[in-house]
Amino acid sequence: MGTTVRDVMTSRVIAVKRNADFKQIAWVLRQYRVSACPVIDDAGRVVGVVSEADLLYKTADCELPAGLIRLRWKLGEESKITAVTAAQLMTSPAVTIHPDTPIAVAARVMRDRRLKRLPVVDEDGSLIGIVTRVDLLSVYDRPDSDIQAEIMALIVVGAFGLDPADFAVTVSAGVVTLAGLVEQEETALELLARIRHVEGVVAVRDRLTVGQRAG
Secondary structure, three states, X not given: OOOEHHHHOEOOOOOEEOOOEHHHHHHHHHHOOOOEEEEEOOOOEEEEEEEHHHHHHHHOXXXXXXXXXXXXXXXXXXXXXXXXXXXXXXXXXXOOEXXXXXXXXXXXXXXXXXXXXXXXXXXXXXXXXXXXXXXXXXXXXXXXXXXXXXXXXXXXXXXXXXXXXXXXEEEEOOEEEEEEEEOOHHHHHHXXXXXXXXXXXXXXEXXXXXXXXXX
């Protein structure tokens, strides 16, 4: 089984309640040096996320727009400026993730939604951790020797049933170089594709030869 969010998340999470006021939120963000934190209800369920960007509406020098867009501004941006509690400031609903989610899925969610962190929740929606972009990058700390062993045992031999004596797999700083002989181009492409998805692999260098074994 691959690495999941549970394996890399931080369990000690800084969160605020819905009724936390502006100064309390600002103090939490500064004190713990985080740019955002989950907002929870009395049962510990995540109901939103409040960020430093939400608070900066008050300190920014906003000029009132003129003309037909004035009403739209008053209904939107103005609400952030007059907000005084986490419930009013937060972005809701929050984008959350389950602890058993593969880290590849978490990374895709962060990329697609342009998020720096995801609150981790259990089946009831209760906050149990937080995972950040940096946490997901920890997979690249995996030793080269472990990567090499997985590629040879689980992919070359296990998944493709190939003779390990026909291949040389070297890994340096996460970069895999694969040399050897395969009989079909399709097999070579599939083999390289599988290796690219091994945890900790940064890149794959193709040194395969396609053809029939002599003799």
